[in-house]
Amino acid sequence: MSIQGWTYLIVAVTFALYIGIAVWSRVRTTAGFYVAGQGVPAIANGMATGADWMSAASFISMAGLISFMGYDGSMYLMGWTGGYVLLALFLAPYLRKYGKFTVPEFVGDRYYSQTARVVAVVCAIFVSFTYVAGQMRGVGVVFSRFLEVDIDTGVYIGVGMVFVYATIGGMRGITYTQVAQYCVLIVAYLIPAVAISFKMTGNPIPQLGFGSVVTEGEHAGVFLLEAIDQIHRDLGLPEYTGAFIEGKREMIDIFAITLALMVGTAGLPHVLIRFYTVRSARMARWSVMWALVFIALLYTTAPAVAAFARVNLIQTLHERPYAEAPTWFQNWETTGLIRFEDKNGDGLMQYGEDPDTRELEIDRDIMVLANPEIAELPAWVVALVAAGGLAAALSTAAGLLLVISSSISHDLFKSIFRPQMSEGEELTLARVAAGGAVVVAGYFGVNPPDYVAAVVAFAFGLAAASFFPVLVLGVFSKRVTKEGAIAGMVLGIAFTAAYISYFKLAKLGGAEDWWFGISPEGIGSVGMLLNFAVTLTVSRFTPPPPPEVQALVEEIRLPSREE
Amino acid sequence: MSEQNDPRAYWRANLRILSVLLAIWFSASFLLGVVFVRPLNAFSLGGFPLGFWFAQQGSILVFVVLVFVYALWMDRLEKRGKGK
Numbered sequence: 001m002s003i004q005g006w007t008y009l010i011v012a013v014t015f016a017l018y019i020g021i022a023v024w025s026r027v028r029t030t031a032g033f034y035v036a037g038q039g040v041p042a043i044a045n046g047m048a049t050g051a052d053w054m055s056a057a058s059f060i061s062m063a064g065l066i067s068f069m070g071y072d073g074s075m076y077l078m079g080w081t082g083g084y085v086l087l088a089l090f091l092a093p094y095l096r097k098y099g100k101f102t103v104p105e106f107v108g109d110r111y112y113s114q115t116a117r118v119v120a121v122v123c124a125i126f127v128s129f130t131y132v133a134g135q136m137r138g139v140g141v142v143f144s145r146f147l148e149v150d151i152d153t154g155v156y157i158g159v160g161m162v163f164v165y166a167t168i169g170g171m172r173g174i175t176y177t178q179v180a181q182y183c184v185l186i187v188a189y190l191i192p193a194v195a196i197s198f199k200m201t202g203n204p205i206p207q208l209g210f211g212s213v214v215t216e217g218e219h220a221g222v223f224l225l226e227a228i229d230q231i232h233r234d235l236g237l238p239e240y241t242g243a244f245i246e247g248k249r250e251m252i253d254i255f256a257i258t259l260a261l262m263v264g265t266a267g268l269p270h271v272l273i274r275f276y277t278v279r280s281a282r283m284a285r286w287s288v289m290w291a292l293v294f295i296a297l298l299y300t301t302a303p304a305v306a307a308f309a310r311v312n313l314i315q316t317l318h319e320r321p322y323a324e325a326p327t328w329f330q331n332w333e334t335t336g337l338i339r340f341e342d343k344n345g346d347g348l349m350q351y352g353e354d355p356d357t358r359e360l361e362i363d364r365d366i367m368v369l370a371n372p373e374i375a376e377l378p379a380w381v382v383a384l385v386a387a388g389g390l391a392a393a394l395s396t397a398a399g400l401l402l403v404i405s406s407s408i409s410h411d412l413f414k415s416i417f418r419p420q421m422s423e424g425e426e427l428t429l430a431r432v433a434a435g436g437a438v439v440v441a442g443y444f445g446v447n448p449p450d451y452v453a454a455v456v457a458f459a460f461g462l463a464a465a466s467f468f469p470v471l472v473l474g475v476f477s478k479r480v481t482k483e484g485a486i487a488g489m490v491l492g493i494a495f496t497a498a499y500i501s502y503f504k505l506a507k508l509g510g511a512e513d514w515w516f517g518i519s520p521e522g523i524g525s526v527g528m529l530l531n532f533a534v535t536l537t538v539s540r541f542t543p544p545p546p547p548e549v550q551a552l553v554e555e556i557r558l559p560s561r562e563e
Numbered sequence: 564m565s566e567q568n569d570p571r572a573y574w575r576a577n578l579r580i581l582s583v584l585l586a587i588w589f590s591a592s593f594l595l596g597v598v599f600v601r602p603l604n605a606f607s608l609g610g611f612p613l614g615f616w617f618a619q620q621g622s623i624l625v626f627v628v629l630v631f632v633y634a635l636w637m638d639r640l641e642k643r644g645k646g647k
């Protein structure tokens with residue numbers, strides 16, 4: 001069967017599975033819709049969190065990014081996993097112990113203020129929408145490459161899928177669908193990685209393979225990473241494993257970005273809300289553990305895939321005649337993701353740093369998507385990778401949409417506009433809000449805002465500078481007041497948003513104007529420190545929280561009472 | 564005196580565990596993987612320069628172990644409180 005035949009088959013089977021799970025786990029209560037009835041086992045929640053967290057960007061783009069960045073790519077690896085340590089230590093068990101439905105609800109109760117809750121809701125909705133637009137686009141892109149429909153049609157199919165299972169199943173449906181999606185995406189990621197590792201180094205474990213000796217080709221007998229460094233030196237590129245050298249990021253910038261991504265991860269509402277779905281604070285701690293295990297499986301494989309792809313790509317293309325290019329090269333050339341222009345007219349393909357003489361332009365997404373073809377794996381593996389990319393994009397989109405839906409129906413309507421609403425009415429409203437959010441997300445998927453790249457920095461920077469300090473201080477200090485929290489959130493966000501807008505949207509300055517050499521991607525960590533400082537200072541000069549709030553904090557800190 | 568009867572003692576024990584684990588979290592990622600990455604790269608672990616390995620593999624493995632140890636440690640702390 002052809003690649004396309006296999007792709008149709010595997011995508012159809014997985015989609016039928018997702019819909020089946022959604023129908024089986026449909027819900028009739030708001031608790032079921034918002035937090036899956038708080039009965040999800042820790043290991044299942046761990047898998048669901050893994051799928052929720054790992055988006056189209058993690059699955060498709062990250063290995064390619066690292067492949068081009070070398071050591072600098074480590075900031076994504078550490079940043080997007082280290083946040084789970086902060087989650088486990090500072091947030092997940094306490095938010096579960098508090099035990100209501102949403103993150104803004106906790107902010108509102110702890111800071112005895114509807115204003116604080118509204119600020120939190122606005123942040124949650126903004127962060128989630130910026131994220132979800134990218135996911136919908138990702139669904140469209142995967143469809144268009146593997147099924148040869150246009151990107152917009154792909155987006156409509158994705159919207160239809162998420163619409164069905166998010167509105168019927170709510171959090172319960174999403175959770176169990178995500179468990180299935182995690183399995184699909186991890187298998188799809190590991191099979192090509194293992195095959196390539198074995199082919200290049202004789203070691204089937206990619207995590208060890210990229211520290212092993214190359215067994216074939218012109219670099220046989222040399223350690224893989226040494227071979228890449230040598231290739232880079234020959235091409236005039238900075239060494240792959242080199243840090244803080246010419247052509248790479250400064251130490252302070254890597255530090256700041258890693259910190260911003262970690263703290264941002266721990267402050268993202270769609271991640272936090274996953275830990276409301278388990279039975280107890282104790283289970284919340286264990287499900288963070290499982291989540292990190294499942295995430296680490298992909299995140300430790302990605303840098304290996306990146307290194308293999310680097311060698312493979314340069315070895316099979318650089319200085320080779322265009323007429324003898326491998327078939328995968330021709331397949332992907334038609335998508336425009338890889339381009340050759342014979343600038344010096346010698347019929348050979350040259351790769352290098354200088355954009356004026358470089359003849360190959362390679363999109364980073366190709367590293368994962370074309371991997372199975374580069375390694376000459378069978379057609380069904382190629383199809384599986386397509387299904388994996390779709391699983392990653394759909395699962396993240398669904399988790400984000402649920403946050404938007406619960407923010408609107410629970411935090412805005414139920415608490416502020418219509419407190420007398422019955423549970424049945426609230427549930428209907430939640431479904432309508434989820435449906436509406438899917439349609440809006442689909443619109444952004446078809447008409448992506450041109451500031452998408454800046455928007456990612458925004459989402460993490462905002463989450464780092466707004467939620468994280470306020471949530472942590474809410475549990476670990478009884479003295480922090482509503483005035484402190486609101487001032488901290490507003491100033492943290494305003495500072496971070498202004499810095500990012502100045503450099504990324506308005507483009508009023510270049511790298512030489514960065515404060516202390518910190519790029520807009522890393523500024524969230526400064527915003528976070530500012531938030532902590534402002535919140536603590538203002539709290540000192542305002543009246544302490546009322547006794548019932550202090551009692552709430554005491555109660556949250558106590559060990560969980562289950563059984 | 565058990566921690567169950569004295570919430571303050573339970574909380575203090577929790578904070579002690581937190582600060583130990585947080586120090587390891589910081590060292591494994593920001594120190595070994597960023598600040599000291601160049602001197603560490605002078606050493607190698609198999610085919611990996613050591614600093615590079617910490618940045619792309621070691622730190623992540625340490626994170627997993629930290630979260631596991633925390634869950635286990637807190638289970639014991641809570642159980643000790645309930646037993647008395």
